[in-house]
Amino acid sequence: MNRKKTLVHSALLCECQTLINYFKLKQDKSCSAFKLYYNHQIVIIVSGIGKENTINALNFVFERFEISKAINIGIAGCKDKNIKIGTLFCTNQKLQDISTTTLTTVDKPLNDINKLKTTLVDMEAFYFEEVSNKYCEKIYILKVVSDYLDINIPKKSFIIKIIQESFTQWKSLL
Secondary structure: OOOOOEEEOOOOOOHHHHHHHHOOOOOOOOOOOOEEEOOEEEEEEEEOOHHHHHHHHHHHHHHHOOOOEEEEEEEEEOOOOOOOOOOOOEOOOEOOOOEEEEEEOOOOOOOHHHHHOOOOOEEHHHHHHHHHHOOOOOOEEEEEEEOOOOOOOHHHHHHHHHHHHHHHHHHHOO
């Protein structure tokens, strides 16, 4: 029987490195357009940043795998400097032990606090949710605060560290 899998999507490899290590996954090299990792229970796709990459990667996964739930894990900029770097949020629903806040998805990096009406900003979540809604009902958008609207992508080692530190809060979703 082909058991349904949990999909985890990230824009950057460093955003899902903790999961790849946790499940001891190897990359499926037959997929050249994206970084793809999977086993009997989980599929991880690393799309690259932005709308087009996200939509293409998700369509690729949903056409090839039976998915029971979809999780987007990644970093987000934050306009509220009172929120600690490394804080985890679920932006599309209320979950026990995980804070909820608002998120805007943009097509270009945003560093102007006056142009942001929500607490967080990213470049994939809206498209992730839009595509995933066509294929499954359980969808989680998890964002870890990485900066205060800095248009530069943080160092990979820093992203791995803050995602890893948040992992115990959301690993039960897997």
